[in-house]
Amino acid sequence: MLQSTLCYLERGDAYLMLHRVKKEHDANRDKWIGIGGKFEDKESPEDCLLRECREETGLTLTDYRYRGLVTFVNTEWPTEYMHLFTATGWTGEPHVCDEGDLAWIKKAELLTLPMWEGDQIFLRLLDSDEPFFSLKLCYDGDRLESAVLNGKQVEL
DSSP states (O other): EEEEEEEEEEEEEEEOOOOOOSSSSSSTTOEEEEEEEEOOHHHOHHHHHHHHHHHHHSSSSEEEEEEEEEEEEESSSOOOEEEEEEEEEESOOOOOOOSEEEEEEEEEGGGOOOOHHHHHHHHHHHHOOOOOOOEEEEEEEEEEEEEEEEEEEEEO
């Protein structure tokens, strides 16, 4: 079982996205995702969020919100519990990321980018300002098989 964080830094009508193109063996290779990563020992979700954001962007978050818990089940990888955040405040200057290319992407264009199918579901929940939620996404490899939001099946 893995634990991770994912954060969408929000500036007006755009999110800071990471195009994962730099790591050789990357489960997210060529996909666009938010900022985040795996927990280190003794970290809380907030500790991990702040560290990963600093490492990947050079920015220190000052205003962020815990939005939901996403459970990823996949036939090829261990189950992952991802703590999902959005952020609207930070300090510092962005730097080059060693995991991919950072870019501000308009929210209206997000769903046209290569990304995991399930990411589209939680991006819509973030966009509609859904209260804190639990989303379970079940994959067979790259294919989304089912999604369950707050205990109820979601139409794919």
